[in-house]
Amino acid sequence: MSKARYSMGNKAVTALQYPSDMEAITRVVIDPSKDSNYEEFRVLRSNISDRIDDKKTKNGEEIKSTVRRRKGESGDKTTVDKLAQDLDKMKMSKKEEKANQIGNPLNWFGVLVPPCLRSAQKDFEKAINICVEMASLQQEIHWLIDNFRSTRSQAECNLDNNELADVTTEKLQENEENTTTPQEIGCNT
Amino acid sequence: MAAPIPHGRAVKPGRLLAVVGDEDTCTGFLLGGVGEVNAKRQKNFFVVRKDSTLGEIEEAFKHFLGRNDIAIIMINQHIADEIRHLIDKHRESIPAVLEIPSKNQPYDPSKDSILKRAKGMFSAEDFR
Numbered sequence: 672m673s674k675a676r677y678s679m680g681n682k683a684v685t686a687l688q689y690p691s692d693m694e695a696i697t698r699v700v701i702d703p704s705k706d707s708n709y710e711e712f713r714v715l716r717s718n719i720s721d722r723i724d725d726k727k728t729k730n731g732e733e734i735k736s737t738v739r740r741r742k743g744e745s746g747d748k749t750t751v752d753k754l755a756q757d758l759d760k761m762k763m764s765k766k767e768e769k770a771n772q773i774g775n776p777l778n779w780f781g782v783l784v785p786p787c788l789r790s791a792q793k794d795f796e797k798a799i800n801i802c803v804e805m806a807s808l809q810q811e812i813h814w815l816i817d818n819f820r821s822t823r824s825q826a827e828c829n830l831d832n833n834e835l836a837d838v839t840t841e842k843l844q845e846n847e848e849n850t851t852t853p854q855e856i857g858c859n860t
Numbered sequence: 861m862a863a864p865i866p867h868g869r870a871v872k873p874g875r876l877l878a879v880v881g882d883e884d885t886c887t888g889f890l891l892g893g894v895g896e897v898n899a900k901r902q903k904n905f906f907v908v909r910k911d912s913t914l915g916e917i918e919e920a921f922k923h924f925l926g927r928n929d930i931a932i933i934m935i936n937q938h939i940a941d942e943i944r945h946l947i948d949k950h951r952e953s954i955p956a957v958l959e960i961p962s963k964n965q966p967y968d969p970s971k972d973s974i975l976k977r978a979k980g981m982f983s984a985e986d987f988r
Binding site for chain 2 (some may be wrong): 672684685686689691692693694695696697698699700701709710712715716776777788791792795796798799802803805806809810812813816
């Protein structure tokens, strides 16, 4: 990113380039873990062209109607169909290209961006995947800490009860006339 | 509970990643596609500048904690040090708080809130 800033200029790669309206293409899904009671995170990257399809379904309908008209014509249907399909593909690829231009944060910094900025974007995408993995591991650590503490306090409680039972048994043996029942201390776990 | 849906926008699956960091950290993660400005003009990122006050950072962090559409908050460790009291107080699992290094300050595991909690579990008595 610093290299891109060096080649494009100091003010070309800053927070000033952020648009006022943006939509996240990288999100996180929370999944319950299979083995335990903690949650795991998973990266969800939305298809940029799908987002544009939501906004521009009218264009999609126009493309479909073109295909229908062409199929209805007489003559060599296979050639006409092929032409129609090629035309649709061209339209879709142009549409996807436009969608990519609109949805891709790289385009906040200009139409032609240096390759180092593209590689910075790829590196940050990898970093996001790693961060989400780390967050999942952190959740596991949280769960293990809580689990360890509750298990330890239960174990200490049981230990106290056993010690008390031993002391009581000794007293019973010393004093044969008295009978007492061991009482368990209530444990807060 | 889902956030109120603005008229005309479809509900997006998943939650967001929030970023509290210096300009390069925020720009980088926004390049990765995590940035969003919702219908209420609220951002899921906060750029910490030299003139940012502690109050502004705290308010941004608390705002992200309060939102129900954010799953992970990524924060530069040197900024996390300034609001350590708020991070240590946060005990819920969602949103998860992840401390990350910045360009100038490498990551120090001894300062990380989560690792400090894990370290504090064991004392000398446990190893008798």
